[in-house]
Every structure is written in C-alpha cells, then in structure tokens.
Amino acid sequence: MREKFIEFRNVSFRYGEEQPWVLENVSFEIYQDEWVAIIGHNGSGKSTIAKLMNGLLYPQEGEILINGMPVNDEHVWEIRKQVGMVFQNPDNQFVGTTVQDDVAFGMENRGVPREEMVTRIDEVLKAVRMEDYRLTEPHRLSGGQKQRVAIASVLAIQPAVLILDEATAMLDPKGRKEIMRTVSEIQAKNEISLITITHDLQEVVQAERVIVMNSGKVWEEATPREVFAKKDELRKIGLDVPYIALLADELKRNGLEISTEPLNHEELLEELWTLHSKM
Numbered sequence: 091m092r093e094k095f096i097e098f099r100n101v102s103f104r105y106g107e108e109q110p111w112v113l114e115n116v117s118f119e120i121y122q123d124e125w126v127a128i129i130g131h132n133g134s135g136k137s138t139i140a141k142l143m144n145g146l147l148y149p150q151e152g153e154i155l156i157n158g159m160p161v162n163d164e165h166v167w168e169i170r171k172q173v174g175m176v177f178q179n180p181d182n183q184f185v186g187t188t189v190q191d192d193v194a195f196g197m198e199n200r201g202v203p204r205e206e207m208v209t210r211i212d213e214v215l216k217a218v219r220m221e222d223y224r225l226t227e228p229h230r231l232s233g234g235q236k237q238r239v240a241i242a243s244v245l246a247i248q249p250a251v252l253i254l255d256e257a258t259a260m261l262d263p264k265g266r267k268e269i270m271r272t273v274s275e276i277q278a279k280n281e282i283s284l285i286t287i288t289h290d291l292q293e294v295v296q297a298e299r300v301i302v303m304n305s306g307k308v309w310e311e312a313t314p315r316e317v318f319a320k321k322d323e324l325r326k327i328g329l330d331v332p333y334i335a336l337l338a339d340e341l342k343r344n345g346l347e348i349s350t351e352p353l354n355h356e357e358l359l360e361e362l363w364t365l366h367s368k369m
C-alpha cells in the first residue's frame with residue numbers, strides 16, 4: 091500500500107491579520123509515488139498551497155505534515171530536502187555561472203560530498219537530456235532548456251516530492267509536452283510524488299488524481315475523468331474542460347452512442363472505432 095506523504099489537516103492561511111483568508115479549512119492527502127494535479131481559477135490558492143508544502147509559509151490554523159513531520163521551524167530544513175519546487179520563471183531560479191555550477195549549488199548548501207555531487211550532476215543532467223550543456227551559461231539556454239536545468243537542480247537534491255508550479259506555462263506546446271514526458275519518466279523511475287499546478291488541461295488529464303480549488307477551498311478531489319465529467323459545474327467556477335471531452339459531448343448530442351468519457355484523441359478514436367465496428 092502507498093504511504094501517505096503529505097497531509098493537510100484543516101489548514102487555513104492568510105497573508106496578514108488584516109488580509110482575507112486565502113485558504114479555508116483545507117484538508118487533503120498526497121501519497122508516495124502519486125501524480126496529483128492541482129487546478130483552480132486565478133487566485134484560488136494553488137501557489138499558496140505549494141509554498142506551505144515546503145515551509146516557505148506556515149499556516150495560521152490547522153496542521154501540515156510532510157512524511158510525518160509537522161511543518162515548523164524544527165523540521166523546515168529536512169522538509170526542504172524532501173520537497174523540491176520549480177516555479178514558472180526559470181530566470182529567477184539560476185544562481186550558477188554554468189549549468190553544472192547551477193546544479194551543484196543546492197547540493198553544496200546541503201553538504202553533499204564532492205564525488206557524490208559529480209555523480210549526481212551527471213545523472214540529473216542526463217535525466218533531463220541536458221548533458222551536452224554542462225558548461226553553458228544558463229542565460230544562453232532556451233526557455234525549455236532553462237526549465238530542464240531548473241528541474242535537474244531540484245532532482246540533484248533527491249527530493250521525495252517534486253512540485254511544478256506552472257513550470258511549463260512559459261513554454262510552447264511542444265516544449266511543454268517534452269518537459270512533461272521527461273518529468274513523468276523521472277517520477278515513475280525514481281518513485282517520487284509529483285504535484286503539478288497547472289492551467290494546461292493536457293497535463294491535468296495525465297495525472298492520477300486532481301485536486302480542484304475554488305476560492306480557497308477544496309472543491310473536488312477525484313480522477314481526471316471524474317472531475318471533467320462535471321463540465322457545467324467546472325465552467326461555473328471558471329475552469330475549462332479538455333477539448334476532446336467537449337467534442338465527445340457534441341457527438342453524443344448528435345446521436346452517437348458514446349458511452350465513456352474520452353479525455354484524449356486516442357480514447358475518442360477507440361470509442362469511434364468500436365461504434366463503427368458495431369454498425
């Protein structure tokens with residue numbers, strides 16, 4: 091059975107005593123090796139959740155446990171070793187003058203021995219397919235390459251959880267797809283939990299579970315198929331539905347007996363093929 095890795099217990103948070111509550115009574119669990127997508131309209135509290143997960147912020151009410159440890163001053167450094175985060179803009183995340191310096195930086199801070207650092211730099215740059223850029227200055231890389239290096243730097247610390255907070259938002263669709271393929275391979279191989287905060291529906295349908303936030307509260311927690319079956323309700327809270335799900339609905343309205351809830355081209359084609367063979 092999968093172990094619980096992250097637990098939010100009745101968490102409420104606001105950015106100051108005079109400020110409105112940004113999260114209210116939020117509870118959920120994330121398991122080891124799981125891929126969870128967090129979605130929600132702008133300002134619904136997704137990034138705040140990410141920052142609470144590695145102790146960049148502390149909740150005013152409720153409790154957060156990471157691998158059984160409460161997020162507080164006593165555990166925050168250990169927690170940051172276990173929870174790695176990559177944000178939207180890679181330019182704000184570079185500290186080294188070369189790609190390999192950059193990957194080394196986080197390890198130096200955590201006292202990883204030199205030989206071990208050399209091995210890990212090799213491994214993580216290979217994992218994100220950037221091994222040929224080890225001596226390149228980060229500002230010479232493309233947006234997608236920069237995000238790969240940012241991910242490699244986080245992986246070098248060997249976290250148990252990787253959080254991508256809109257980390258592919260600035261890339262084109264091809265770049266996004268490539269990064270997500272790399273990350274999901276790494277997740278499966280290294281058995282880490284992956285949490286993706288995203289507006290990209292293609293990313294969401296690949297996750298095992300989706301947490302939908304609405305105005306600081308958990309609105310729904312289910313598989314992508316279950317979530318996207320609630321098309322009209324999702325629209326009411328300002329969220330889109332994958333194009334294929336809408337197309338399948340339109341086909342149903344036009345009399346085709348589609349019995350499943352297809353979420354991608356392959357599933358819709360399979361459904362149409364089955365219908366065709368019954369005709």
Ligand SMILES: Nc1ncnc2c1ncn2[C@@H]1O[C@H](COP(=O)(O)OP(=O)(O)OP(=O)(O)O)[C@@H](O)[C@H]1O
Pocket residue numbers: 105109112130131132133134135136137138139
């Ligand atoms: N540093 C801050 N100080 C005050 N309020 C903040 C701060 N950061 C975020 N907020 C407010 O908290 C609320 C939730 O913000 P958060 O960034 O968590 O939402 P989000 O769901 O990630 O949004 P988006 O999809 O736009 O990135 C918003 O109303 C936002 O204005």
